[in-house]
Amino acid sequence: MQALYVNSATAHELSALTLGEQPQPRPAADEVLVRIHAVGLNPVDYKLVEDGNANWQFPHIFGLDVAGEVVTTGAAVTGFKAGERVFYHGDLTKNGGFAEYAVIKSYAVAKMPTGLSYEQAAALLCGAMTAYAAVYRKANLTNRHSVLIHAGAGGVGGIAIQLAKQIGLTVYTTVSARKRAFVQSLQPDHIIDYQTTDVTATIKELTQGHGVDLVINTIGSTEATADLQRLAYNGALVTIVGEPDLSHYDLGRYGQSVLSVNLGGAHQSHNPQQQADLATMATALGELVVTKKLDPMIDHVLSFEQIPQGLQALKQHLISGKLVARID
Numbered sequence: 001m002q003a004l005y006v007n008s009a010t011a012h013e014l015s016a017l018t019l020g021e022q023p024q025p026r027p028a029a030d031e032v033l034v035r036i037h038a039v040g041l042n043p044v045d046y047k048l049v050e051d052g053n054a055n056w057q058f059p060h061i062f063g064l065d066v067a068g069e070v071v072t073t074g075a076a077v078t079g080f081k082a083g084e085r086v087f088y089h090g091d092l093t094k095n096g097g098f099a100e101y102a103v104i105k106s107y108a109v110a111k112m113p114t115g116l117s118y119e120q121a122a123a124l125l126c127g128a129m130t131a132y133a134a135v136y137r138k139a140n141l142t143n144r145h146s147v148l149i150h151a152g153a154g155g156v157g158g159i160a161i162q163l164a165k166q167i168g169l170t171v172y173t174t175v176s177a178r179k180r181a182f183v184q185s186l187q188p189d190h191i192i193d194y195q196t197t198d199v200t201a202t203i204k205e206l207t208q209g210h211g212v213d214l215v216i217n218t219i220g221s222t223e224a225t226a227d228l229q230r231l232a233y234n235g236a237l238v239t240i241v242g243e244p245d246l247s248h249y250d251l252g253r254y255g256q257s258v259l260s261v262n263l264g265g266a267h268q269s270h271n272p273q274q275q276a277d278l279a280t281m282a283t284a285l286g287e288l289v290v291t292k293k294l295d296p297m298i299d300h301v302l303s304f305e306q307i308p309q310g311l312q313a314l315k316q317h318l319i320s321g322k323l324v325a326r327i328d
Contacts, residue, residue, distance in 0.1 A: 003099035004307055005059040012050050014315075017308045022059060024101050029076040031103045034086060038118040039097050039307075040065030041323040042126045042155065044264075046311040048092060055093035063098030064090045064264070065125035067118040068327075077106040085112040087121035087286070089129055089278055091267035098307055100327060108267070108275040110282035115290040123296040123322040124285045127155025130263045132281045134216045134238045135163045138259040146170040147214040148203060148230055152188060153179035153320040156218045156240060158297045159285075161186045166293065172212060174199060182320040186295075203230045211235060221245065224258075231256050297321030 003022040027033045045062055067087040070080050080086070088109045090096050112121050134156075135141075147164050151157040152173030161183070164171045171188040176195050183191055192202050203212060211232035217224045221242030228244055231237060234255045237244065244258060251257065266274040288294035299321040302310050310323045 001100040002304065003061045004063070004304070005061045005098075006049065007059050009052055009056070009058065012052065014046060014049055014308050014311055017049065017062070017311075018059075019305060022061060022099065025095065025103045027072060027074040027077075027103045029074040030105055030107075031074045032077060032080050032086070032106050032109055033071040033073070033101060033103050034066060034068040034088075034097075034109075035071050035101055036066055036068040036097055036099060036327045038067045038122040038301075039063050039325050039327060040067075040122040040125050040127075041302075041307065041310045041314060041325060043314050044092070044126065046315045049311070053093055061095040061097075061099050061102075063096035063102075064092060065122055066090060066097035066102055066104070067112065067121035068102075071101065073106065080106060080109070080111075085118075085121075086110060087112055087118075087125065087282055089125040089263065089282070092264050093268065098304075098325075098327075105267075105272075105275060107272050108278050110279035110286070113283070113286045113290050116286045119298060119301055119324045119326070120289055120296045121282075121286060122324045123298050124289065125282060126263065127322065128159040128285050128296070129278065129281045130240060130261055131156045131159035131163060131216070132285055133261045133263060134160060134240070135167075137277075137281075138238045138261055139214050139236055141167060143234070144169065144213040146172065146207065146212040146232075147216065148172045148174075148212045148227070149188070149216045150174050150223065151218045152183040152186065152191070154218060155297070155322050157216070158183070158186055158321055159294070160216050161188050162294055169214070172203060172206065179320050200226060200229050207232070214238065216240070217242075225249075228256070298324055300324075301326060 001024045070084045149160045172190045173188045174194040175183045215227045215237045218240045224244035236257045302325040
């Protein structure tokens with residue numbers, strides 16, 4: 001089969017990605033074999049190329065977000081049959097989905113709703129599921145009225161904006177001037193240009209000094225630490241990349257909490273219930289798309305051969321929304 005891979009642990013550049021022949025995988029007893037039609041591209045993909053993972057065997061095939069059809073199932077698998085359309089967020093410690101075929105634990109796989117395209121399904125995984133987990137798994141929505149969502153043009157931020165608007169939250173989001181028009185189409189209540197504006201001062205001004213009830217941070221530890229000053233009493237900070245520095249901050253004084261989302265960690269937990277929840281979230285997102293309640297925000301659809309260029313564009317922050325590649 002054709003696959004996109006690196007040959008050794010010393011290959012840490014996107015230029016090291018090779019498109020060539022690799023053996024077709026065989027499903028273990030609890031796995032399904034999927035013929036891949038489309039894959040989603042994520043910042044984590046180029047970061048994995050650059051950083052590697054100690055669990056990999058080589059050659060290693062990249063790609064976490066897969067949409068395709070079941071070819072065959074392992075002996076212990078029930079509930080799936082050949083030809084069914086499926087999608088899933090994969091395990092970054094194993095060979096991935098930038099290939100014509102891949103295997104995955106059956107309980108992490110979601111069946112695609114009728115009317116959902118392979119491209120849409122592939123766009124609804126890593127980023128969209130992270131946003132869904134932040135809003136519906138981590139944040140207690142009782143008595144919440146407002147949210148600050150960082151990087152509203154990103155794969156996480158753009159979906160989080162849409163989900164937050166659906167539940168009636170007042171949405172503040174940060175974005176660069178270059179991507180403002182894209183974010184405006186998602187209809188947040190307030191857009192803050194983080195390059196030219198003091199985000200903390202603006203949030204304080206717009207909230208009459210109270211701050212926001214929720215923050216979804218996709219930036220990192222430094223920004224997460226700054227977010228503590230933007231939280232209201234009883235507020236919650238949900239972090240995707242990096243935790244805030246709490247060494248000089250008293251969360252208890254303000255009744256606040258810090259929560260983290262680690263979507264792919266469900267695979268490393270070896271907890272089938274948590275892995276199955278990945279499929280539950282994917283299904284919910286797919287239903288929102290087919291009922292026209294959610295835009296998967298597909299920026300471009302690339303060919304298999306264009307995946308390295310797409311990852312480079314993500315690295316250079318040139319993309320608003322999601323990149324998807326067709327494998328077939």
